[in-house]
Amino acid sequence: xxxxxxxxxxxxxxxxxxxxxxxxxxxxxxxxxxxxxxxxxxxxxxxxxxxxxxxxxxxxxxxxxxxxxxxxxxxxxxxxxxxxxxxxxxxxxxxxxxxxxxxxxxx
Numbered sequence: 001x002x003x004x005x006x007x008x009x010x011x012x013x014x015x016x017x018x019x020x021x022x023x024x025x026x027x028x029x030x031x032x033x034x035x036x037x038x039x040x041x042x043x044x045x046x047x048x049x050x051x052x053x054x055x056x057x058x059x060x061x062x063x064x065x066x067x068x069x070x071x072x073x074x075x076x077x078x079x080x081x082x083x084x085x086x087x088x089x090x091x092x093x094x095x096x097x098x099x100x101x102x103x104x105x106x107x
Contacts, residue, residue, distance in 0.1 A: 011070030018063035022056040051106040
């Protein structure tokens with residue numbers, strides 16, 4: 001049970017930055033970047049408020065995915081590990097594709 005609690009806390013700590021980005025960057029005047037802090041987005045994004053709204057929603061969904069993964073560890077290690085591997089592999093690819101669609105929509 002201790003290992004399951006450690007996994008839950010670890011997943012919550014992974015989710016926390018996503019929720020912070022989603023909460024505090026929603027009303028930002030500058031475009032929310034994808035991972036790297038890309039400053040070239042200022043000249044690319046045309047409708048910054050709508051772009052930020054969609055990006056923050058995406059980051060919020062990422063945080064929820066990690067919370068669900070943490071809760072899954074309480075059900076059992078195999079379920080939690082499968083979801084964690086999904087979050088950290090295929091999940092990153094899905095988020096990248098969503099980001100590219102958002103960027104194309106507001107460029």
